[in-house]
Amino acid sequence: MDLGEQTLIFDTFNTPQAALSLRSAAEQLTGRKVTYVINSHHHSDHIWGNQVFEDATIFATDSTFDLMRTKGVARLERMRSQPMPLEKLEEALEQEQDPVQRKDLELYVDEMRQVNMALPNLTLRLPDVTFERRLAFAGSKRTAVLLTFGGAHSPSDAFLYFPEEALAFMSDIVQIGFHPSMGDGNPDEWLRILAKVEALQLSTIVPGHGVIGTGEAVGIMGQYIQLLQQMAYAAPSLDELLAIDAPAFCASWQASPVFKENLHFLYNRIHNL
Ligand SMILES: [Zn+2]
Structure with a gap:
């Protein structure tokens, strides 16, 4: 820049x-x-x-x-x-x-x-x-x-904010059209941090992976994390959880193997494995 x-x-x-x-x-x-x-x-x-x-x-x-x-x-x-x-x-x-x-x-x-x-x-x-x-x-x-704001996708994530342009380089906290890897981070903190980023009312986001997008990407990232958490809580077993395909809104995202890796990570986290 x-x-x-x-x-x-x-x-x-x-x-x-x-x-x-x-x-x-x-x-x-x-x-x-x-x-x-x-x-x-x-x-x-x-x-x-x-x-x-x-x-x-x-x-x-x-x-x-x-x-x-x-x-x-x-x-x-x-x-x-x-x-x-x-x-x-x-x-x-x-x-x-x-x-x-x-x-x-x-x-x-x-x-x-x-x-x-x-x-x-x-x-x-x-x-x-x-x-x-x-x-x-x-x-x-x-x-x-x-x-x-702390650690979301990793133990410590920084981002670069341009207030006059309502633009931010969000690093891997916000990825667009790309499954964000959760295994080295903390999903609860990630949601808290996304809520703080939402308050900045960004117009343009340069993501850590994927294509440049609008501020809507912040909400979509939050929905993704919440949905995967719900799936992991609801699953009767790990096998049944890993048999589920990616939902329609993220089915065509890049880094597709990361979807199941994320489910696996969340399941282990919930069950203290
Ligand atoms: Zn990363």
Whole structure:
């Protein structure tokens, strides 16, 4: 985002290759180097491109910084010593008949191929500055407010709010046309946080995954979480729960396997498993 005299990047993708494309697009658009980089949360698909922004200052919440230097570093080491076996994924792709799942798998295989290529030279550059609740970036063109209401999709999720434009980069707190993974977060907190975001009355949302949308996406995310919680409470057994297909409103969303993973997570959470 062009703040006037500074350029701000929100999240850096899963690989340095993808981040390099983002960096050159930003440089072309603004005619200057990237000034600030935000890491919304500690998941690798939002931070593994950090290393290409050598000249920028990187920001994250205190908790995200801690998670990056502990879990994040451990995950990178694990992936480096045991890269994803692509042959197995390619075999699964060949056998997949369902068009929605096939598309998902294709994207996933492609992404994992890029990750495996990047791993030997990937270093996790950690944030330079951390914050607890709120940080404002005042530019001559626009002001950006970096906020966190706590952990929703992960233990700590930050988002970037542009009050004058009623616009926000919502990170994985709001995803559009994309099943949001719930297993590393807290669904009750997520609903509480979505209610607070709703009060901002956003017109435009840039989601963590999916396409740009309107403020309605906040409510849809809440409905999704509530509906899955209800399904998990109502199910007589895990097998019966996992046999249920995704409801019509989200049947065509991307990341389709995440629907059942979410149900499984919620069932275990309810039954303390
Ligand atoms: Zn995430």
